[in-house]
Amino acid sequence: MPEKGRFAPSPSGRMHLGNAFSFLLAWLDARASGAGLVLRMEDLDPDRTRPAWSELLVEDLRWLGLDWDEGYAVGGPHGPYCQRERTALYEAAFRRLQAQGDVYPCWCSRHQRLAASAPHPGETRDLGRCPCRDLSRAERERLALVRAPAWKAAVPHETVSFSDLLQGPQSFDLSRDCGDFVVRRADGVFGYQLAVTVDDALMGVTRVVRGRDLLDSAARQLWLMERLGWAAPVYAHVPLLLAGDGRRLAKRDRDLDFGALRARKRPQEVLGVLAALAGLREEPGPVTAAELAAGFSWGRVAREDRTLSPEALERLFPEKDEKSGGPC
Template sequence: MKTPVTTRFAPSPTGAMHLGNARTALFNWLLAHSAGGRFVLRLEDTDQERSRPELAEALLDDLRWLGLDWDAGPGAEDEHGPYAQSERGGVYAGYYEKLEEAGKAYPCYCTSEELEAVRRAQRARGEPPRYPGRCRNLTAEDRERLEAEGREATLRFRVEPGEIAFDDLVRGRQTFHGEEIGDFIIRRSDGTPSFFFTNAVDDALMGVDRVLRGEDHLTNTPRQLLILEELGLPAPTYGHINLMVGDDGAPLSKRNGSRSVAELREAGYFPEAVNNYLARLGHHMEEGALLALGDLAAQFHAEGLSRSPAKFDVEQLDHWNKEAVHHAEPARLWPWLEPVLETDVPEEAREAWLAAVQPNLERPSDAEQWARVCFGEVENSEDAIAEVEGADPTLWEGAEAALQENGTDFAAVLESIKGSTGLKGKKLFKPLRAALTGRTAGPELGPLLPLMGQERALARIRAAKKDG
């Protein structure tokens, strides 16, 4: 039996949730639920300029739409909350004080201009840019003088030389060296906390013991492990997943195909499609069929995560959406497609019409042409026109007589046409479909004919007879 784990998703509400964030949330949800664990949602909203309440609410809506419910977080507070970092200033203040008292954190009065000049010099010498330790050993008199000059201090964590190693869930053993990291900021000059600090402290205090996050956070991990060790707090086991990239191999962005979760929802994608696609993007699943979240979790394991870049493929996403639509209950389809329909579908005919066209739907917009076929006027495609023009002339006479005699009983209509014309197979079905629907492929004609009705069907056959 797997040991229960606690994972988390900790986004910053500074913009729309994109696919990379959704995938990170999904992987953490699946990891927790694969072992009967807990999934925590935390809002890292300390960016006072960019974080906004409406963006936080939109993010929660996106997670709810995907079905990624959280066991603790906004709206599900427990003893470890609050779960918005903007409300946790008092918690952080105590830990800052503890580090300063232990001599592990100190105020730094260097200006951004001074630090940039140092970084330029380091790069010129071929060295990695890092803080040179200018304020490491300031005396009380030095601090008084600098404060009298009007300088505002950041708070830096003191990093000593030595090895920092950890086992990554995805990438195996990782080793860093303190002398290559340098002392880093844990509180900004305006008093707001840094990501390194709050992210690490909150994971420990909220009981998070597994973290899957993007590989761009890999170099943050040694800093966070140092903080937690000094504070005597437990560290989670980290796993750094591959980043999503576009066709050009660059990180996924709007420029190379990325869309937000909200944009996918508005475009008619089902949440099951997004989940099934993302769950397999950089993770191997044994089962190739459309799966519910619980079944995806049952097949999820950290060992199945790949280190190779995960290339976004909209055709694969479309494939999963087609699967989701085809597996959906008919009652769910009407609210999905009704807002984009221009042709009126009579209420009494909706259930039969949905059942008839569902196998041919991928997006809500696909439904309009089949609404027109059954209840409106159709525009013939070039392929359909060619089929009608190339049809055996006897077909139209036979079809007209068959419809007049048998109404919309499709099986009887077919038998009548075959008997009067001798036509069968493609010579019968393709031009007949083209004449009745304006397309050479689509839903089965049997269920469509009663929906379009005898009068509409006869009118189309007579038009084909005239054009052919």
């Protein structure tokens, strides 16, 4: 199978510096290794995503000089490249898991599911199995008369291990560290873990570069791939860009989004900032993507998250705007 990387943004707002950071590293990994690159839109959630944001993502990526070989706005043999158009593929995989006894109906509320999967800081918890997994057939039939269930993966106490290209050896106990997770919501929308697994497998993705916060998702997706009989990709989980208060950069907070960045900076300047944050350059001077690809290796990329304190932002984005030659 030919090597292929991917970038899979959620079009739920304007792309920000953190999104571009992950995509640049995915682009560099693909170009340096001779792999192809696919762009797909993770727009499965109709309440959060909009086609207009997909168009802006494409515009911003092209402004940076980052291209892709297959996918959204380009086409290719493994489409469609928007998740909302791929539900029949997710349904087929879900039915296979159902026939194998790998999923079960769950009537827990969203609040109950979040409480079960979000331990307090410093707390160690065995996420384990959901109580709905042990309901009798009669109890399930009674609950089904009241409302439709979500469906969860029935994960075993089984260790999933893999070697991350950046973070090194990883090992997760599926039940303790991940717990049973939703593969289809009660409203019929398929969950992130199942959709991503199906997409990566059917699009022939062999290299996945994404944020470090998704490390445990790799364990879930590797288990799903094994249950569905698909080959696993290799992973590289990259550092997160954090705001000065320690929170992850998010679209909803309009943190360094590309509407503001493009008004002030040239693409080479933004790429220079991203390269410095990744540890690929000592200073955030202007650079092209091709120049970065020429010397790229994972051994040069920083493993730890980057905090953009006010002092760091001043160094990366000084008050003097080089694009205009004057103050911003």
